[in-house]
Amino acid sequence: MTQVFFHCSNPKKVFLDPRGAEVDDIAEARDLAxxxxxxxxxxxxxxxxxxxxxxxxxxxxxxLFVMPFTLVLGKPH
Structure with missing residues (x-):
């Protein structure tokens, strides 16, 4: 198991994840992201x-990787 952290940011703000989560692999980290x-x-x-x-x-x-919110949200219609 690996401890990973999910920090969110845009060009003006940053939200740090102080707790993180334990994951078994990169796929689980992607699902949590x-x-x-x-x-x-x-x-x-x-x-x-x-x-x-x-x-x-x-x-x-x-x-480990960066996930843009738009990857999850999709493009606006």
């Missing part, structure tokens, strides 16, 4: 989430 995006964007705000990304890093601070 998708859930993070859905959770964050489900809150009723005026925020435009299209320029946000999730930075998934391990407990050493090495970035």
């Amino acid at each position: 998708t859930r993070v995006v859905r959770s964050v964007t489900s809150e009723r705000t005026l925020e435009d989430w299209r320029d946000w990304v999730v930075h998934v890093s391990d407990d050493q601070g090495d970035e």
Whole structure:
């Protein structure tokens, strides 16, 4: 198991994940990153989430991958 962290950012803001989660593999980390995006964007705000990304890093601070919110949200119609 590996401890991973899901930090969210856009060009103006950063939200750090202080707890992270333990995952068995990169596929599980990807699934959790998708859930993070859905959770964050489900809150009723005026925020435009299209320029946000999730930075998934391990407990050493090495970035494993970046997931743009638009990958989960899709393009606006």
